[in-house]
Structures are given as C-alpha cells and as structure tokens.
Amino acid sequence: MSALYALxxxxxTIIFVGGLYIKIRQYYDTPAPLVIPTMPAPRTEKGVxxxxxxxVVLFESLFKSNKWxxxxxxxxxVALALVLMRHLRYFTQPVWDWVVLxxxxxxxxxxxxxxxxxxxxxxxxxxxxIRYITGPSDHLMLALLVAIGxxxxxxxFVAHTDIVALKAFFIGLRNFSLQxxxxxxxxxxHLFLVFALMVxxxxxxxxxxPGVFFSPTRNQTDSSREKRHLAPWAAxxxx
Amino acid sequence: xxxxxIPELREYPTIPKLEEGATAHLSPFIAKPDHQEALGFPxxxxxxxEQKAIEEMGDLLNKYRSFRVYMDACVKCGSCTDKCHxxxxxxDPKNMPVARQDLLRSVYRRYFTLPGKYFPKLxxxxxLTREVLDEWYSYFHQCxxxxxxxxxxxxxxxxxxxxxxxREIMDRIGHGQKYCNEILGKVHKVGNNLGLPAPALESxxxxxxxxxxxxxxxxxxxxxxxxxxxxxxxxxxxxxFAEPHIDGLMGYAKVFHAAGVSWTLSSYASEGANFxxxxxxxxxxxxxxxxxxxxxxxxxxxxxxxxxxxxxWRVAYSFWNTVAGIGSxxxxxxxxxxxxxxxxxxxxxxxxxxxxxxxxxxxxxxxxPSENDWRTLTFHDSCNVARGSGMGGYPGGQFDIxxxxxxxxxxxxxxxxxxxxxxKTFCCGGGGGLLTDDLMEIRVKGALPRMEALKAxxxxxxxxxxxxxxxxxxxxxxxxxxxxxxxxxxxVSVHQLVSDAIILEPSPDDDDEDDxxxxxx
Numbered sequence: 001m002s003a004l005y006a007l008x009x010x011x012x013t014i015i016f017v018g019g020l021y022i023k024i025r026q027y028y029d030t031p032a033p034l035v036i037p038t039m040p041a042p043r044t045e046k047g048v049x050x051x052x053x054x055x056v057v058l059f060e061s062l063f064k065s066n067k068w069x070x071x072x073x074x075x076x077x078v079a080l081a082l083v084l085m086r087h088l089r090y091f092t093q094p095v096w097d098w099v100v101l102x103x104x105x106x107x108x109x110x111x112x113x114x115x116x117x118x119x120x121x122x123x124x125x126x127x128x129x130i131r132y133i134t135g136p137s138d139h140l141m142l143a144l145l146v147a148i149g150x151x152x153x154x155x156x157f158v159a160h161t162d163i164v165a166l167k168a169f170f171i172g173l174r175n176f177s178l179q180x181x182x183x184x185x186x187x188x189x190h191l192f193l194v195f196a197l198m199v200x201x202x203x204x205x206x207x208x209x210p211g212v213f214f215s216p217t218r219n220q221t222d223s224s225r226e227k228r229h230l231a232p233w234a235a236x237x238x239x
Numbered sequence: 240x241x242x243x244x245i246p247e248l249r250e251y252p253t254i255p256k257l258e259e260g261a262t263a264h265l266s267p268f269i270a271k272p273d274h275q276e277a278l279g280f281p282x283x284x285x286x287x288x289e290q291k292a293i294e295e296m297g298d299l300l301n302k303y304r305s306f307r308v309y310m311d312a313c314v315k316c317g318s319c320t321d322k323c324h325x326x327x328x329x330x331d332p333k334n335m336p337v338a339r340q341d342l343l344r345s346v347y348r349r350y351f352t353l354p355g356k357y358f359p360k361l362x363x364x365x366x367l368t369r370e371v372l373d374e375w376y377s378y379f380h381q382c383x384x385x386x387x388x389x390x391x392x393x394x395x396x397x398x399x400x401x402x403x404x405x406r407e408i409m410d411r412i413g414h415g416q417k418y419c420n421e422i423l424g425k426v427h428k429v430g431n432n433l434g435l436p437a438p439a440l441e442s443x444x445x446x447x448x449x450x451x452x453x454x455x456x457x458x459x460x461x462x463x464x465x466x467x468x469x470x471x472x473x474x475x476x477x478x479x480f481a482e483p484h485i486d487g488l489m490g491y492a493k494v495f496h497a498a499g500v501s502w503t504l505s506s507y508a509s510e511g512a513n514f515x516x517x518x519x520x521x522x523x524x525x526x527x528x529x530x531x532x533x534x535x536x537x538x539x540x541x542x543x544x545x546x547x548x549x550x551x552w553r554v555a556y557s558f559w560n561t562v563a564g565i566g567s568x569x570x571x572x573x574x575x576x577x578x579x580x581x582x583x584x585x586x587x588x589x590x591x592x593x594x595x596x597x598x599x600x601x602x603x604x605x606x607x608p609s610e611n612d613w614r615t616l617t618f619h620d621s622c623n624v625a626r627g628s629g630m631g632g633y634p635g636g637q638f639d640i641x642x643x644x645x646x647x648x649x650x651x652x653x654x655x656x657x658x659x660x661x662x663k664t665f666c667c668g669g670g671g672g673l674l675t676d677d678l679m680e681i682r683v684k685g686a687l688p689r690m691e692a693l694k695a696x697x698x699x700x701x702x703x704x705x706x707x708x709x710x711x712x713x714x715x716x717x718x719x720x721x722x723x724x725x726x727x728x729x730x731v732s733v734h735q736l737v738s739d740a741i742i743l744e745p746s747p748d749d750d751d752e753d754d755x756x757x758x759x760x
Contacts (some may be wrong), residue, residue, distance in 0.1 A: 023311070033521060034306040035557045036397065038389045040634035040662060055393065065318040065391035073316065073393075101642050123317065128257055130317035132332045133341065135363040137354070138315050203354050204362075208394055211312030216305045217386075217395035222629055224557045225586055228569035233302055234561070237525060238573045 002181040005191060006173055012195035019202025020210065022117070027214040031231035037220040048221050055218055068123065077161055082109035083152070090167050091174075107156060114149040134199030145196055151190035162185045243680045245722050246328055246687045248694050254321045262684070263333035266377045267677050270415035276367060277424035278523055281413035286540045288412040289367050293350050296404075300351065302521075305400040312394045313337060319388040319398075325381050328684030333378050336388035336398040342374055343405050370656035372414065379405040380416060381681050383671035384517060385622035390662050398672070403519025406672075410518055418675035419514045421622075424598045430509045431476035437506035443479050444504070445686050447489055456745030459496040461488075461504065464538070468503035470495070471535050473555070473588070474546025475511040475710035483732045484713055487547050490734025491591050493741050497605065498598045502544070508534035511551035514711065517672035521562070528554065528563035532577055535565065541582040544589045547732055549621035549670065549709030552687040555588045556628035590620045590630050592641045594738060599647045605742040608650050615702045616736070618642055619689065619716075620664035621709035635661075641708055641733055653700045659692040667707075669715030681723045682715060692725045697725070704731050 042048045054060040059077075062070045080224075086106025089095045121142045124134045155161045162182040172179035200206065213219065243297045259548045272282030285291055295680060300307050319336040321327070326334040341363065348355030348364035355364030361604040365371065409415060414612035425434040435443075444461040462468065472495075478488040495502045508530040515523035535543055543565060545555045560566025564574035566584045581587050598604050618641060644754035646652050659665050668685030696702040707713055707730060 005308050025309055027304060028305045028341070030301060030304040033302065034561060036305060036400070036627075038386060038395055038397065038662075039629055039637065041629075043632075043634060055395075059393055061391055061395065062316070062318050062393040065322070069318055070318055120316075120669075127317065129254070129320040129332070129335060130315070132257060133315045133317065133320065133335065133337050135315070136360065137362045140361070203352060205314045207311040208314050211308045212394045214304060214308045215312070215395040216308075217389050217397050222634065224560055225566050225588070226568050228564065228566060228571070228574050230561055230571075231302075234521065234525075237522070238571075 001183060001188070002169065002178055005181050005188070006169075006178055008192070008195050009173065012198040016201055023202050023207055024210050031233065032216040032220070033231035033234045035220055035222075035224040035229050036216050037222055038217040039222065041220065041222040043222050045221060047220070048219060052213065052219060056212060072116045072119030072123070074116075075112050076120065077117060079109040079113035082106045085115055090163070091170050093167075093171055108228035110149055110153045110156065114146060114153065117146050117149065121146070132209065133186060137204070141200075141206075144193060144200075148190060148193045148197065151186050151193065154186050155184075155190065159184075241679070241683065241722065242653075242707040243556075244682075246684055246724060248687070248691050252327070252688065252691055255327060257332045258292060258330040258613055259332055262325075262329045262334065262381060262681060263331070263374075265381060265678065265681050266373075267380050267673075267675060268417040270417045270420040274413050274417060274420040274424055275410070275413060277427060278410070278415075278420055278520065280410045280415055280420075284413045288372075288414070291412050292367055292372075292408050293346075293725060295348065295408045297351070299404050299407060300347075303400070303404065304403045305397060309340070309396045310344055310351075310402060313340060313344065313396055318391050318393060319396075322388045322391050323382075324385070324668060325385070325681060325685045325686045327385075328668070328687035329381075333374075333375075334381055339378055339382055340396065340398055340401045342371070342378055343401055346371060346661050371571040372409075373642045375405050376409060376414065379409075379671065380678065383622070383666045383668070383673055383685065385666035385670055386626040387622065387663070387666065390626065402671070403516070405599075406517070407511065407519035410520065415518070416672060418677070419672040423514045423518070423523060423527065426510050426513070426530070427523075430505075430507050430530060432510055432512055433480065433512075433665060435476060435479065435509065440479065440504075440506055440509055447485065447492070450608050451489055451492065455743045457496065457743035459489075459492050459743065461492050461506050462502065464502035464506050465501075466538050468501045468538060468540055470502035470542045470544050471531075472499055472502055472504050472544050472546060472591075473508060473511045473531055473551070474504070474591075475548035475551055476509060477710040477714060478546055479509075481710070481714055482717065482729060483728070483735055484710055486735035487732025488734075490732065490736075490738030490741075491546060492679070492736055494591075494595050494604065494734070495596065497741060497743060498603055503538060503540070505531075505534035505538060506538070506676075511545055511548045511555070512670060513551060513554045515552055516554055516558070524554070524558060525562040528559055528565065532563040532565055536577055536580065539580065541580070542585050542589065543581075543587055544591055544594055546591050547708040547710065547734060549623035549711060550627075551710075552590060552708075553623035553627035556590075559588060559658065565740040586632065590640075592644050592733065595734070596631075596640050596644050596647075599644065606648055606740045607742055608648050608740050610740045611649040611736055612651070614649060614704045614736075615653065615700060616645055616649050616704050616706050617653055617693065617696050617702045618645060618660075618733075619656055619705055619712060620660050621707055621712050622664060622666045623710060625662055625664045641706075644733055645693055645706055645736060648736045653696055653702060655692040655696050659688065665689040665692065667709075667712040667715040668719060670709075670711050672717055674711050674731050679718075685720050686715070686719045686723070690719070690725070693725070694723070703729065705729050706731050706733050706736060708733050
C-alpha cells in the first residue's frame, strides 16, 4: 500500500506540475493582439498589479456582482488557502514558524471550507439560472472537494490518524526512501482524492487559478493612445 | 406595431424565470457571396465546413490570449447570469453570458481538451453539427458585445471576445451576417457605411452650412478634403443623414468655428464606424482603419478628432494605434510615418467631447445654458465608450467628460439608477452589429433594462431627453422608444445640446468677408 501510494503521489505530482506548466506556457505564449482591459482600467503597471491583487485576494468583481456567490466562494477559497498552508507542517522539518502560528486558524478553516462549498452547491441546485448552467462535472468537482474536506476534518476531529508516521512517509519520499504509510482508511481516502484533484487540475475549470492572471481584460494597462501595442503575428501584416 | 410581445416595463426589475428557446427563432439574414468575398471570406458555406471551423477555431486560439484563456477559465459560478440585457428582455437562458459562451466552449472542449475527447457528456462537450452552427448563428447575433458581463466576471471573461471569435469562425467558413459584412464592403469600396460618394457628401455638408447660417447668421463651414487643415474629423456617417445625429455634427462644426480651429472631413475616410470589430476580423479592422491613416497622411493634418460614436471611439482609442499606427509612442517605421507628422501635445486620437470640454474649461465658448431650460436631461453611457475606452487621460474620464459638457450647456440634468450607468451601463439593445430590421425583436427586447431606468427618471424627475454619444444608440433609441410609449425624439446628441446653447457672432453680411474685421468684433 505504501509503495502504491508513493507511486500515485509521484504520478499525480508530475501530471499536476507538468500539466500546469504546459497550460501556463500556452497562455503565456499566446499573444493578446488588442488592448481590451475592461474600462475604466488602471493607467499604470502598478495600478494593474493592484487591480489583480484585489481580484485574486478579495474577488472584487464577484463582490460587485452577487453577494451570496461572493460570500460562499470567498469563504471557501480563503479557508482552502489556510488549510493548505497548515498542511505544510506535514512536509517540512522543522515546521516553519508562521505555519505554527496559523495552525489554530487552519484547523477550523476546514469547517469554513466545507460550509462554503455546500453553499455553492446549494446554489447550483436551488437557483434556476445556475442549475441551468451546471453540468455533471460541476457537481463532481464539488463532491470531490467536499469529500476531501470531510475526510480531512474526520482525521482532525473524529478519528486521529498516525500523523507522525504520515509525516515520516512524506519526508522519506523527499529523500527517496519509502517509509510505511499508516493503514488508515480515512487517510487513504483523503490522499487518494487529493491525488485525483491534482490530476484533474490542468484539464478542468480549475485552470481559472492561473487563468485569472492572464486575463487581458484584467491585466492590461489603459495606455493605448500613448503606447503602440503590437502582437508579433499582427506586426507581420505590416511587412 | 410588432408581431412579437413587447416586454412590460417593471417597476422593480427582477431576475426573470427561464423560458427555454424563447428567442431561438431569431437569426439575421445571411451574407450574400459578394458581401463575403469583398471582405476576403468564402462566398457561401464551404463543403467541409465542420473541419474548417475547427481549424479556424484552433487558429484563433493561437492568436488571441483572451479567447484561449476564456475557453478554459469559466467555473460556472453564475455571476454573469443575470447581467445581460438580452437575457433580461427575453428570458431565454441561452442569452445568459455563460450559456452563450458555452455554445462555443462545448465545441472547444470536444476538439481541444482531453476530457472532452474521452468524456464528452461529463464536461458538456459536443460535436460540431449543423444544429450547433445554427445555434451559434442565432445566439452570437443576440449579443451586442457590450461587455457588461465582463465587469462582473471574477476572471474578466468577456463574452464580446467569444462572440467576436464565433463570428470570425462563421465568416471564415462562409456563413457571415449580411448587415455587418455588406456595410463593411461599402467602407472598403467607397469610404463609408452608406456608400455615399464624395459629391453627395459635399452637397450634404453645404446644406448644413446653409441651415446653420439661417439659424444663427454665422457662416460656419463644414470643410471637406482641405489639405493642411489642423484637425481631421472622423465621425460616423450617420452624422450626415440621420436624426438626431446631424444636429450633433452641426454642433461639432459650431464648436470648431467658435474655437477658431481649422478642420476638415475626408471624403476618402468618411466613416468613423468600423464594423470589423463586431465580426472580430483583425484584417478588416486594420484595412478600414488604414483608410483613416491614409487620409490623415494625404491631408497632412496634425490632429485627429473622433465624433460621437461608441464602437468607433473604442476602435479609435483602443485599437487605432495598434492596427494603423494612429496614436503616440510608436517607434517603428510604419507608425512613425504618420506619427512624426502629428502634434503630440494633444491626445491622438481625441474625442470630440474632450475637445469641447477643453474649450469650455478655458472659457473660449460663449454658452447660454438657459437655451436648454425647456429640457431635463439624462445621459446614456454607451457601452463601448464606458467599458471599452477612456477620455481625459484618467480612469472614469469617459463618464465625467460627456456629463461635464452636458452640464455646461444644460441647467437640468439627472442621472439614472447607479446600477445602470457608468461601467454598469445597459446597452441600448442595438449595438454589436444588431442594428438591422431583421433583428427588431431582439433589439426591442434588449432595450428593456435601459427603458426601465429611463422611465423611472421620466416619472420621478420629469426627464424630457436622453442624450447619447453613439450613432448606434441614437438610431436604436429613435426606433425602440415608441415601442415603450416614449417619443422617438427624446434621444438627442450631446453636441446637439451644445449646438443649441452656443452663441455665435453673426458673420458680416457682405460675401467677401474680411478676416481681420471679423476677428476685431
């Protein structure tokens, strides 16, 4: 079981990192031939960085649009970020100070994460418009995330797993030595689902995470009158 | 009056219940072979169109980062679902921005992503069939590319970019829209949307000069093809023939006259509109804009000013520098050829409202706002100005400057509901290449949210007029206001208001006027 999970972990990591690299490379390499920021847009690069910061950290546009989606969506993402940061303690030795610091918040953020997800899921079922645009994969994605959250919470608050052994397993992998993984069903489920999520990431709507940074309507500067903006393929037309 | 149900104005607009297929029957006329070929597209649907469409989609995915990212990034959060005026007016779920995008995204997933190849049902991927093409043709011509949805999307997904890509794909397989393509052919051939030749334009302008002279006694010129003029005015050709557009054009002429700026129109580039944007065609966008570049070089002007037109201003402000080198800061030979000739102490291009507001601030125009006291004004932010361009060199200038101009010439002004102005403005319902009689039903229905906001200020503040700085908005409102029991002449040009308030010195009676004498006055 330990060897199988070690292999799964390595495979999932390769697909996750490799797939994301390919997609990000693709976004990066594709030119934006026209200046199309959603106006009014910042006039400086600094302003654009601030706009993206507000978009990524506060979900500004979503807040303008719909307070319910914002509330559940933001709650889920912030909680997820805390939970992920908290999980660093299982991969680092010694544990970094700031990771120790956020531990109490990260512990309970798991609940906020699941509540946010359930709120979003409820909207998919109860709101006619959102039900219309929801497909099977949207439900599955939520199911996967909720299952990851619940299995994690189960280990934290209901049936503790052998966290010391788990940590030894991951630290061991880093040093190319296979340590035994605790044979705890909740843990095996949790890990398996996380691997699945990593594999799905580069092929799914989860690409919104890198995508938002490459969105021309959000990352372009309003400077079209002052600076000539020309994509390589468009410049060819002038020759 | 109409063979379809005109929506009722709601006092408290609510999100409609879905009516699937409510406007599935709406499709504009298909372009004829000569309309298509004039733009470099195949005359009719090519034989292997399915395969060709996928190839063209692949081509656009590699050329447009917007299209590439927006095909992947949507999470179906639902934020945009209630933001489109066509959805609000028709209740058709496929007019929800995300559902409109999905018409294309479903095909993207099938042919360009692994899950779509192996698990199409799971991720909503589908083959490109004739039904899908017909659905594209119908619903991508029920989008005015107003970008309101992009304001509210957490990733900035812009349905306009997607509907432009869809129209470009359809054009490239020989399945274009008659209205846009026929008009664009006229621009390429004659120089304007109307196909109005130079002599006709000249006599039209003369008739405006006479009209202004009769009204004011001032000999205001509307010059055409004057070499060595300082300013080239590029304005939508609707300003030459449609109401209330022509009153706006006479307003610009009066401002130029009062400011003492030498200016000219061009018979070669007598069109501000550039419908290439609506069909997403970079090649045609460039070709139409280059007429203006060529005219500017030929006439030797120092400045370029753009008249009241929404998408034309977006093209001018955001795209001209890119596609035709009309702007500042270009250091390649192509751009420098024009830019070395221009006076960069002025913004290039400059909006007519920026120009007029500058002279108002300097106190150079003699204005009597009481001339407009019989009116109470509100202002319709045109979507391409509000969300696609700027003015004044600061974010939001495009909202302030037209209002500043109006307030300088009118004492009575109120804004509509804040959720329906500025960057949240609602489209007039006729933008994006939809301003054609074969789409009248969607135009009337799409105007609903704007009509509701307007009716509210009519009732509450006794607003008499709606001002706009877009030729399409003006034509669209003239047509749809009566459907909502409001008079068609409610809609006015911003420079029509300026025209009514500006006081011009009557020119001396004798025909060979002496320049020095008239300046001494």
